[in-house]
Amino acid sequence: MDTKVFEEYESEVRSYCRSFPTVFKTAKNAEMYDEDGNRYIDFFCGAGALNYGHNNDYIKSKIIDYINSDGIVHSLDxxxxxxxxxxxxxxxxxxxxxxxxxxxxxxxxxxxxxxxxxxxxxxxxxxxxxxxxxxxxxxxxxxxxxxxxxxxxxxxxxxxxxxxxxxxxxxxxxxxxxxxxxxxxxxxxxxxxxxxxxxxxxxxxxxxxxxxxxxxxxxxxxxxxxxxxxxxxxxxxxxxxxxxxxxxxxxxxxxxxxxxxxxxxxxxxxxxxxxxxxxxxxxxxxxxxxxxxxxxxxxxxxxxxxxxxxxxxxHEVEKQCREKGDIAAKFIEDEILPLDSRIKYRAIGLAIGIDFTDLGGDAMSKAVMQACFRNGVIAERVGRENAVLKIMPALTIEKDILIEGFEKVKSAIEECLK
Ligand SMILES: Cc1ncc(COP(=O)(O)O)c(C=O)c1O
CATH class of the missing domain: 3.40.640.10 (Type I PLP-dependent aspartate aminotransferase-like (Major domain))
Known part of the structure; x- marks a missing residue:
C-alpha cells in the first residue's frame, strides 16, 4: 500500500483517510475493496451519499447510456x-x-x-x-x-x-x-x-x-x-x-x-x-x-x-430501510448493549449511533472505530467528543452482510472492553 504521494502532496486538511488508512480501489453495494484486495463492509456510506449502494447497476446503466448518447453534460441552467x-x-x-x-x-x-x-x-x-x-x-x-x-x-x-x-x-x-x-x-x-x-x-x-x-x-x-x-x-x-x-x-x-x-x-x-x-x-x-x-x-x-x-x-427502498433498521436495532439490543451497561444507542431506520460517552468517550469510540477497521468495517465517529460510532449502511445492503458487519462491530467492542 503506497500512500507516499498523499502524504507528500495532499494538504494536511485531509481527514477520513486518517481514520481508514488504506487505498480503496473498487466497491459494490455495501462492500469496498482496497488495492491489496482487502474487503471492508461499508457502514459509512459516503456520509449518507450512497444510500443505494456503491455502483448501483440500475443507476450506472442510466448514466452510461446518457454518456454514450452524447447527452449534454454541461449547460449551466x-x-x-x-x-x-x-x-x-x-x-x-x-x-x-x-x-x-x-x-x-x-x-x-x-x-x-x-x-x-x-x-x-x-x-x-x-x-x-x-x-x-x-x-x-x-x-x-x-x-x-x-x-x-x-x-x-x-x-x-x-x-x-x-x-x-x-x-x-x-x-x-x-x-x-x-x-x-x-x-x-x-x-x-x-x-x-x-x-x-x-x-x-x-x-x-x-x-x-x-x-x-x-x-x-x-x-x-x-x-x-x-x-x-x-x-x-x-x-x-x-x-x-x-x-x-x-x-x-x-x-x-x-x-x-x-x-x-x-x-x-x-x-x-x-x-x-x-x-x-x-x-x-x-x-x-x-x-x-x-x-x-x-x-x-x-x-x-x-x-x-x-x-x-x-x-x-x-424497489421500495423506504420499506427496505425500515426492515433492515429493525434487524439492526434487534442486533444492538440483543448482542451489543449486554456487553456493558454504559453503552447506549439511538437509531431510526438505518441512521444508527452507538454512544460511548459513559464508557471512555473519545478514547473508546476511537479504539472501537480502529478495531472495526482492522476487522473490515468502515464506520465514522460523530457527536460531542466524537464519542458516538455512526453506523449508516447502504439502504440496499444485503441482510447477511448487515449482520456480518454488526458481528464485526461487536467483536471490535469486545476487544476494546478487555
Ligand atoms: C445535515 C447536513 N447539512 C449540510 C451538509 C453539508 O454538505 P456538503 O458536505 O455536501 O457541503 C452536511 C454534510 O455532512 C450535512 O450532514
Missing part, C-alpha cells in the same frame, strides 16, 4: 432534456403523492450550496438577518452554513466572525429545559438581545451531532412556533433525507411541511455531486440570476438523480 425529465418525475412521482408543493432550485453541486441558497432566500423574503439553529447542528462548511454549524473544530477554521445566528440548546441537552419555551422567551423578552429570525433551520436527526433524534412532538412544536412568529422553517435533509430514516423525507414522520428543504448527498445516491433547495412557491422571490453558479444542475448528476428515485420507488 439552460433548459435540457434531462432536466425536464427529472423535474417532471420529481414533482409528479415524489412530491405530489406526498402532498408536497415545492419549486425546485438547483444551487451549486454540494450540500452546503443548498443551505446557502436557503439562508439567502429566507433573509431576502423576510428582510431579517438572524436565523435560529440548534446546538449540535451540522449544516456545512462555507461561511453562511458554517455559522449554523456548532462544532468547535469546524468553526475554528473560519478565520472570521460567524454571525447572524442564534443557537438554541437542543431538547436532549439539558433536563428540564424546553427548547421552544426558551425560543419563545427570546422573542418575547425585550431584554433578550435577540432579533426575530428569518428562519429556523433544523435536521430532524442530528447526524454529525451524534445521531440525536427529535421526537414528533418537538418537530410539530417547531412548526407551530415558526407559524406563530412568522419564521420560515427550513429542514436540512442533506444527510438523513432520501429514505435514510425510513421515509423519503425525514420530516414525513412528524406530518409537518417545512417552508424549504435542503437536499444533497443521496438524491442520486451514486456519489455524484448534486444538491437541491426546495421552496414553497410563494417564497420564490429570486430575481433571475440572483443566486448563480457554474456547476448548478450537472446533467450526469441529474440523470443519476432521476434514476435513483426510480430505483427507490421500484
Amino acid at each position: 439552460m433548459y435540457t432534456f434531462a432536466k425536464r425529465e427529472f423535474i417532471d418525475y420529481f414533482e409528479n412521482k415524489l412530491l405530489k403523492p406526498r402532498g408536497l408543493n415545492y419549486k425546485i432550485q438547483f444551487p451549486g453541486p454540494t450540500g452546503t450550496n443548498a443551505v446557502e441558497a436557503a439562508l439567502k432566500l429566507a433573509r431576502k423574503v423576510k428582510g431579517r438577518s438572524n436565523v435560529f439553529a440548534l446546538m449540535g447542528a451540522f449544516h456545512g462548511m462555507t461561511l453562511g452554513s458554517l455559522a449554523l454549524t456548532t462544532d468547535r473544530s469546524s468553526r475554528g477554521g473560519a478565520g472570521v466572525d460567524l454571525g447572524n445566528v442564534t443557537h438554541l440548546p437542543a431538547p436532549y441537552m439539558l433536563d428540564g429545559l424546553d427548547t421552544i419555551d426558551y425560543a419563545e422567551m427570546l422573542l418575547t423578552d425585550d431584554h433578550s438581545a435577540t432579533e426575530v429570525p428569518a428562519a429556523f433551520i433544523i435536521e430532524t436527526v442530528q447526524a454529525e451531532g451524534g445521531i440525536q433524534l427529535f421526537g414528533v412532538d418537538f418537530l410539530k412544536r417547531v412548526r407551530e412556533f415558526c407559524d406563530k412568529y412568522d419564521i420560515l422553517l427550513i429542514v436540512d435533509d442533506i444527510q438523513v433525507g432520501c429514505a435514510r430514516t425510513g421515509t423519503y423525507f425525514s420530516f414525513e414522520r412528524a406530518g409537518i411541511v417545512p417552508d424549504m428543504v435542503t437536499m444533497s448527498k443521496s438524491i442520486g445516491g451514486y456519489g455524484l455531486p448534486f444538491a437541491l433547495t426546495l421552496l414553497k412557491p410563494e417564497l420564490d422571490v429570486w430575481a433571475p440570476g440572483e443566486h448563480n453558479g457554474t456547476f448548478r444542475g450537472n446533467q450526469i448528476s441529474i440523470v443519476a438523480a432521476k434514476a435513483g428515485i426510480e430505483y427507490l420507488l421500484e
Whole structure:
C-alpha cells in the first residue's frame, strides 16, 4: 500500500483517510475493496451519499447510456432534456403523492450550496438577518452554513466572525429545559438581545451531532412556533433525507411541511455531486440570476438523480430501510448493549449511533472505530467528543452482510472492553 504521494502532496486538511488508512480501489453495494484486495463492509456510506449502494447497476446503466448518447453534460441552467425529465418525475412521482408543493432550485453541486441558497432566500423574503439553529447542528462548511454549524473544530477554521445566528440548546441537552419555551422567551423578552429570525433551520436527526433524534412532538412544536412568529422553517435533509430514516423525507414522520428543504448527498445516491433547495412557491422571490453558479444542475448528476428515485420507488427502498433498521436495532439490543451497561444507542431506520460517552468517550469510540477497521468495517465517529460510532449502511445492503458487519462491530467492542 503506497500512500507516499498523499502524504507528500495532499494538504494536511485531509481527514477520513486518517481514520481508514488504506487505498480503496473498487466497491459494490455495501462492500469496498482496497488495492491489496482487502474487503471492508461499508457502514459509512459516503456520509449518507450512497444510500443505494456503491455502483448501483440500475443507476450506472442510466448514466452510461446518457454518456454514450452524447447527452449534454454541461449547460449551466439552460433548459435540457434531462432536466425536464427529472423535474417532471420529481414533482409528479415524489412530491405530489406526498402532498408536497415545492419549486425546485438547483444551487451549486454540494450540500452546503443548498443551505446557502436557503439562508439567502429566507433573509431576502423576510428582510431579517438572524436565523435560529440548534446546538449540535451540522449544516456545512462555507461561511453562511458554517455559522449554523456548532462544532468547535469546524468553526475554528473560519478565520472570521460567524454571525447572524442564534443557537438554541437542543431538547436532549439539558433536563428540564424546553427548547421552544426558551425560543419563545427570546422573542418575547425585550431584554433578550435577540432579533426575530428569518428562519429556523433544523435536521430532524442530528447526524454529525451524534445521531440525536427529535421526537414528533418537538418537530410539530417547531412548526407551530415558526407559524406563530412568522419564521420560515427550513429542514436540512442533506444527510438523513432520501429514505435514510425510513421515509423519503425525514420530516414525513412528524406530518409537518417545512417552508424549504435542503437536499444533497443521496438524491442520486451514486456519489455524484448534486444538491437541491426546495421552496414553497410563494417564497420564490429570486430575481433571475440572483443566486448563480457554474456547476448548478450537472446533467450526469441529474440523470443519476432521476434514476435513483426510480430505483427507490421500484424497489421500495423506504420499506427496505425500515426492515433492515429493525434487524439492526434487534442486533444492538440483543448482542451489543449486554456487553456493558454504559453503552447506549439511538437509531431510526438505518441512521444508527452507538454512544460511548459513559464508557471512555473519545478514547473508546476511537479504539472501537480502529478495531472495526482492522476487522473490515468502515464506520465514522460523530457527536460531542466524537464519542458516538455512526453506523449508516447502504439502504440496499444485503441482510447477511448487515449482520456480518454488526458481528464485526461487536467483536471490535469486545476487544476494546478487555
Ligand atoms: C445535515 C447536513 N447539512 C449540510 C451538509 C453539508 O454538505 P456538503 O458536505 O455536501 O457541503 C452536511 C454534510 O455532512 C450535512 O450532514
